[in-house]
Every structure is written in structure tokens, then in C-alpha cells.
Amino acid sequence: MTPNEQSRQTKELCGLAPVIPVIVIKDAAKAEGLATALVSGGLPVLEITLRTPAALDAIRAMAKVAGGHVGAGTVLTADDAKRAQDAGATFAVSPGLTDTLITACSDIGLPLLPGAVTASEVMAAMDAGYDMLKFFPAEAAGGAPVLKSLAGPLPQVTFCPTGGVSTANARDYLSLPNVICVGGSWVAGDADVEAGNWSEIEAKAREAAGLARA
Numbered sequence: 582m583t584p585n586e587q588s589r590q591t592k593e594l595c596g597l598a599p600v601i602p603v604i605v606i607k608d609a610a611k612a613e614g615l616a617t618a619l620v621s622g623g624l625p626v627l628e629i630t631l632r633t634p635a636a637l638d639a640i641r642a643m644a645k646v647a648g649g650h651v652g653a654g655t656v657l658t659a660d661d662a663k664r665a666q667d668a669g670a671t672f673a674v675s676p677g678l679t680d681t682l683i684t685a686c687s688d689i690g691l692p693l694l695p696g697a698v699t700a701s702e703v704m705a706a707m708d709a710g711y712d713m714l715k716f717f718p719a720e721a722a723g724g725a726p727v728l729k730s731l732a733g734p735l736p737q738v739t740f741c742p743t744g745g746v747s748t749a750n751a752r753d754y755l756s757l758p759n760v761i762c763v764g765g766s767w768v769a770g771d772a773d774v775e776a777g778n779w780s781e782i783e784a785k786a787r788e789a790a791g792l793a794r795a
């Protein structure tokens with residue numbers, strides 16, 4: 582699958598809801614309930630970070646939830662991409678972009694949403710064929726003003742800003758023409774997930790799903 586086709590698919594996924602919940606899951610037994618709550622609340626596209634030992638089992642469980650689109654986050658290597666796809670992930674998200682990842686995701690046909698921050702990183706991603714990017718770490722890298730500035734010379738690229746995004750600043754990003762959705766862990770916080778507080782998570786998902794785009 583060409584990088585161009587990968588971006589076409591990730592762009593479509595990013596268009597399904599204004600927020601992609603970023604999930605760091607410790608207990609795979611919580612995965613199905615969590616995904617069900619998020620999808621029911623109106624957030625069908627989920628990013629499960631490969632940062633915990635439970636992540637692949639969680640992807641396996643979440644992939645069965647009707648209406649959901651389950652992707653793997655923190656995909657750093659070819660092996661990460663392969664294991665995520667084998668577990669049922671239908672897209673991959675990375676904090677950055679390497680030649681190894683481009684080759685791996687193209688070879689196995691896994692749409693990649695790669696990360697970029699600077700104009701040079703964005704241009705390198707464009708050269709490779711990607712025009713739908715994760716802007717990470719969004720707030721630490723300067724936030725919405727940086728993305729607004731990048732839209733000047735690079736209007737053909739669209740972003741999913743992630744990192745430090747919350748209900749307090751999501752609208753600043755979503756009001757920009759080059760932002761399709763935002764990503765964030767706030768919707769599925771540790772305490773609520775550990776307590777299995779699905780009604781609270783569904784309520785937060787509903788609030789996030791109601792955030793308006795540009």
C-alpha cells in the first residue's frame with residue numbers, strides 16, 4: 582500500500598470524529614468495556630499505545646467491538662507494525678517517521694499516521710507520500726499557533742495534533758483549516774479505566790464528540 586493510499590485512509594478515519602482517544606491500557610480485561618463506552622459515546626476511532634504489556638491483547642479485544650476502528654499507537658519499529666496488525670489493528674500511529682516504518686507499513690498494507698513537527702519533517706513526510714500527519718507533541722511544540730503558521734507554506738498537509746490536548750484547548754486546534762481531528766488521553770483517564778467507570782468515560786466521549794470542527 583503506497584504512503585499516498587495510507588494517508589487517504591488515515592484521513593478518512595480522522596474525519597469520523599473530532600477526537601481520537603489515546604489509550605494507555607494496563608489491563609486487557611478492561612479493553613472491551615472501554616472500547617464499547619468510547620464507541621457508544623461517539624468516538625469510533627481508537628489509538629491503543631503499544632506502551633504497556635497489555636496493549637496487544639487489548640487491541641485483540643477492542644477489534645471485536647462493533648463500529649470501532651482500532652489502531653496501534655507508539656509504533657516505532659517494523660516489528661511493532663506487524664504485531665499490531667496481527668492483533669487486529671487497522672492503522673498505526675507513530676510519534677515520528679522513519680524509512681524503516683515507511684517500508685514496513687507499505688509492505689504489510691497498514692495505513693500509517695506518522696508524526697512531524699517542523700517544516701522540514703513535514704516536507705520529508707510529504708516527499709515520502711504522506712499528507713495526513715500527527716502533530717506531536719502538540720502543546721510542547723508550540724501548539725495551535727505553530728500549526729496555523731505551517732498552513733501558510735504547507736496548506737496541502739492536514740494534521741491530528743496530539744500531546745497536551747484537552748477540552749480546554751481542543752477547539753483552538755479544531756478551528757484551524759489544516760486540522761481534521763485531535764488526539765488525547767483525557768477521554769479515557771487511568772482512574773476511570775481502572776475503576777471500570779464506563780458511564781463516566783462514555784459521557785466524556787460524548788462531550789468530545791460534540792466539539793465542533795472548523
Ligand SMILES: O=C(O)C(=O)C[C@H](O)[C@H](O)COP(=O)(O)O
Pocket residue numbers: 603630632654655656674675676717743744745746764765766767
Ligand atoms: O504514545 C505515543 O505514540 C504518542 O505519540 C504519545 C501520545 O499520543 C501522547 O502521549 C498523548 O498525549 P496526552 O493526551 O497529552 O496524554
